[in-house]
Amino acid sequence: MSKMEVKTSLLDNMIGVGDMVLLEPLSEETFIGNLRKRFEHNEIYTYIGSVVISMNPYKSLPIYTADKVEEYRNRNFYELSPHIYALADEAYRSLRDQDKDQCILITGESGAGKTEASKLVMSYVAAVCGKGQEVNKVKEQLLQSNPVLEAFGNAKTVRNDNSSRFGKYMDIEFDFKGDPLGGVISNYLLEKSRVVKQPRGERNFHIFYQLLSGASEDTLKKLKLDRDFSKYNYLSLDSATVNGLDDAANFRTVRNAMQIVGFMEDEVQSVLELVAAVLKLGNIEFKPESRVNGFDESRVKDKNDLKEMCELLGIEQSVLERAFSFRTVEAKMEKVSTTLNVAQAYYARDALAKNLYSRMFSWLVTRINESIKAQSKSRKKVMGVLDIYGFEIFEDNSFEQFIINYCNEKLQQIFIELTLREEQEEYVREGIEWTNIEYFNNAVICDLIENNQNGILAMLDEECLRPGTVTDETFLDKLNTICAEHQHFESRLSKNSKFLTDHSLPHNCFRIQHYAGKVLYKVEGFVDKNNDLLYRDMSQAMYKANHSLMKLLFPEGNPAKVNLKRPPTAGFQFRASVGTLMKNLQTKNPNYIRCIKPNDKKAAQVFTDSLVCHQVRYLGLMENVRVRRAGYAFRQAYEPCLERYKMLCKQTWPHWKGPAREGVEVLLKDLEVPKDEFAYGRSKIFIRNPRTLFFLEERRKQCLEDLATLIQKIYRGWKCRTHFLLLKKSQVVVAAWYRRYAQQKKYQKIKSSSIVVQSFIRGWKARKILRELKYQKRCKEAVTTIAAYWHGTQARRELRRLKHEALSKRAVSVIWAGWQGTKARRELKQLKEEARRKHAVAVIWAYWLGLKVRREYRKFFRANAGKKIYAFTIQRIMQKYFLGLKNSMPSMSPIDKSWPARPYMFLEGTHQELRRIFHLWRCKKYRSQFTEEKKAIYEEKLEASEIFKDKKALYPCSVGQPFKGDYLEINKNPKYQKLNSVIDEKVLLADVVNKINRANGKGASRIFLLTKKHFVLADQKTGQVKASVPLPDLSSVSVSTQSDGFFALKLKEGTPSAAKGDFLLSSDRLIEIITKLHRSGTASAEREPINVDISDEFLVQFKQDQVCVKFIQAGPKNGNSVSCKRKNNRLLEVSVPSP
């Protein structure tokens, strides 16, 4: 729904009541209470019907934004909460659409917010009316006229920091489309007395301060001014600066505004010169100078300011100086010159200043009007905005207040007239009967002031024009006589004895009971101010000025146009202009804004009941409400009324087909609203009592709640249904997906099962065929076997027969057999060949397949993947190999020959090498545990092995025997004590051996001792040494190859030992003995090692004879023992049993 279509009402979200007409019950208390409540909620606007009450918030509220303008644009007055924009919009639309000239009447006390309100109205209208370059320029000029006029016409007063000291009425002119064309401003009575004197706590007009603070040094120099306020008599000092008012910035704003409005640069300059001149004027002081005739004549004290002022305005100094000392009175072509005393000189000076300023102000207005004047001559629609000074009651009230309050009386008058008239007209228009209402009409007060015969203003004029001495007192006397009877006039000296004793009423005052309260006026100055006298010498001096603007401002100074008639008095002028204004306003459709000041402190958020109550009273707001409610409190066009309440009746809800009026009738009948509570107008329904309206509102609220419930119900239903449908739809989707999934799974299961079944069947079939084939094969084999057997049987039978039949045929058989053999061999050969070929083919095929596969697979591997895999495999194999090896190591025994089998061919070398290394290591380990003795023993054993191994048959059985050496333990045995004494060396060996008799070959036991240097033979029983041979004498040792223990010790020829010949000995420990002998030889350095001859025949030297010892294998009959026999001189035979 667009924003425009939203149907709202003033009645929505109301704080208090938005329209006082609806206040129930209506009393002053509830009225003020309602204002307060709304004010506290920042609702500063409240309606009384179409009148807007505006409370000054004294703070900026966020309710004047562009958005707000849009919100109120083209909306009905009662559609939104009360706002000044609603009134402006209503006025503007009524002007544009209904061709009615409008006026906006803004009233209220000083500081109540009238000027602000007028600006808000203007800015709203500017915002909503037409757009375009030309139009925007006009708008801008109209809006910018405000700062200019405010600078020159506003001042700080005790009531308002920006109080308008002039009345302003501005007509804004529009064309038929509602686009602004221009405007006309009228100003009313500037409070010019302010120029020369300001009450305490107040300031002169803003422009003076703005100029001094904001102008550049250069400008100030040109204007011969000083930035210091204190240098100027006309500027009161006590409140020269105002909080929140930036004079310098405002000066720039004013300059800028003047430019926009269309002031020429030299015009601005002239205006500023006049402002400066007024300041200078204030500084001119006088001193008395005695004259011969005894009178005092005034003289200018310090001529500097005078000089400067004259320079500024181009006035001849002497002319002005003279004007301050003399006065020329012209009467009937006769000129009389009188001197001025000091007081008169001051009066003349101030009068000049006031006139200069006020005339300049009027000129400004004229000049602005010239700029904003509508260009086209076509018919215009007009919207007038009246912002006039508010009702004023000060401590001292003078002529100005009198005039201002008179003006306000007139406005109240017009308000009363127009409101009532409007109300009345509406009733007539709508055809409703009119009932009269009582209210206070201030026409009597207006009459008291403005009556042509005996009005106060008329009498003042009379006094002023009367010849003879005229003073304020004579004027008061006159009032006392003439107005005494008037019920709104009060004076101590009047004939009305009522006030004779009223001490609140001083003698030099009179009091008027204005509609807004009683005001006490001091008569002092009334006559002068009304006369507004400026000596002709002055105006002539001004006219003579070499300054174009000055000439314009003082036309009466023109000597060519000497007018002896008195100028009209101020009161007269004002009355006339107010009269014109009223006439003007009466022709227009009025819109009221009644401004109320919430407190006297210019403070936000403070609501002083008594003050507001006073304003409410004198503004007659209560009466206003009463008038409005007298007939019917509330009225509304039928359409919006029906639209708002149609839900209260079944026939009108939700749509009413017929005319709106009938709809409303049906509605009200249905609701049983009492007949006298409402009346049907032509276009509106009139409701007598607010109660009825609130009843309707209450019902509507209830109904809305029900409707909301209904809407909620329907919405919830809809939401649930949508949700359900969504769920249903989702369920279908989910189900579909699930079914699909289940079917897929089922299908896959069936498929895999069928494959299993199929494979089983295929297997079964294959096996069956295989079985069949095997069976067939067996059958074939059986047949063959049977056939073979049968053939065999046949053959054997045949053979037997043949054998039986004829041996002769054997040859044939042999041939046959031979032939058969040949055939078979040939066949075998052939078969072998074939088999070889087949194998070759298979091998080639396998290689080729391998190649193919490798080639195939090669593309799956990267170039070095193969290598990597190869390396990895090798590594794995090696690892496995080593680990395996570790687990199957043979024992640490060096003679253990076992070694695990080689797992891979390629490891052959490694395997053997490892075996070798292991063996070496094992041996080393083995050796390392030997002691020195043991080592010696083994060395001996080793030597024995070197000498005898594989050479002598006795050797193997000696391996297991340890070489003990000393078998006889000679040291311990007492038997061998003799021997011990002979041998002083360490015995290497001691044993019993057989000494073979050289002659017969028989043996005799002998002890055989071996030391490092000798070997000794001794008698076994006695221990007597038979022979001791030094080892160097021994040349060699001979032994047989057999298992006997014979050995010959051969001595070197020519040695003493050799005399008896060589020794032939026999011992079971032959191996040990010879080894030790050999060792002793090898150990000593000086001897050659003893030779050991091993042969079955060797020669020995027996004394002179050389005998050959021969070993033969004895036959079994010779027994198991070795026997030795001397065969002859030359031969000794030893028979050794065969092993």
Ligand SMILES: Nc1ncnc2c1ncn2[C@@H]1O[C@H](COP(=O)(O)OP(=O)(O)O)[C@@H](O)[C@H]1O
């Ligand atoms: N609507 C408003 N919003 C904010 N401040 C306001 C409003 N109306 C008035 N004022 C304040 O009150 C002061 C006096 O208002 P003004 O219109 O000059 O009073 P009046 O013209 O009635 O003497 C203004 O200077 C301003 O500070």
Ligand SMILES: [Mg+2]
């Ligand atoms: Mg004002």
